Amino acid sequence: MVVTDEFDLVISLYRRSGSGPAEGVEHHYLNIPDGMLLPADAVRCAELASIAAAAVGAGRRTLIRCQAGYNRSGLVAALTLIRLGHTAGEAIALIQAKRSPYALFNGHFVNHLLNEGDPAPAADLTRTPKE
Template sequence: MKTRQKDRGIPEPQSPWDEIRPCLWMGGHFWADRSGAVHPAVVSNEFDLVISLFSRDGHGPGAGTEHVIAEIPDGPLTAHQIRLVQQAARTAADAERNGRTTLVRCRSGYNRSGLVLAQTLIELGSDAPTAIALIRRQRSPWALNNHTFEEYLTTGLDVACLLSGLDTLT
């Protein structure tokens, strides 16, 4: 499965993960320091829950940390994959309501993690434009640069799921 779109001239993030709001963090598996050197972002026990939309051996989390893996591509999603996003977002929202620290991560921590975290914020009462703006402000202006994901959020994932499922009816 293809999991990341080709590099589109977008820089690696400047930190392994960033706090979007209390208890909710967004990150990736790689980040770049000021010199541009790329480093792995390895999670040990910093979080109570880690939701990985991309996974790589050796990147954690440590023993005792709940780890949910729901790999999805950084591109158009099937109805099934959109439902995975919704499930991951509900899991993150429930964790936040219970005061558990949660990291949602993908490869760089821009698109897939942004999609799930924005949907989490929507589950928690935000509207899509506010959730997207918060993620870009807290993580990076490059967050949610996948316009398809932004359209899923502004349309609503339930509608996006129905529309994506139309391909399977023929």
């Protein structure tokens, strides 16, 4: 998805030249594979979810995106929904209902959401990680 300034916050889990966002838009990037989730990546995804949840809570227009919009963005979106009060099961169901029944088909990500928990503390909403 190519964006300019339609959003106040963009979290990218895939990078393509020329896809934005515009200069001045808060942008966070994390390159993770659509496969096994490494512990450091799980922590960083949880940190990005904290940033997204704080932005949504403040009424900021927020985009979480990846290459196809199914798994990596689904993982961070689900973690964000959990931060906003949903259970993991509710978050997964909501993403599949609103995006596609094929969203979050990565079993490693679903297992992480349902069984392994969230490695970042929920109170860590003000930390601004480096891009």
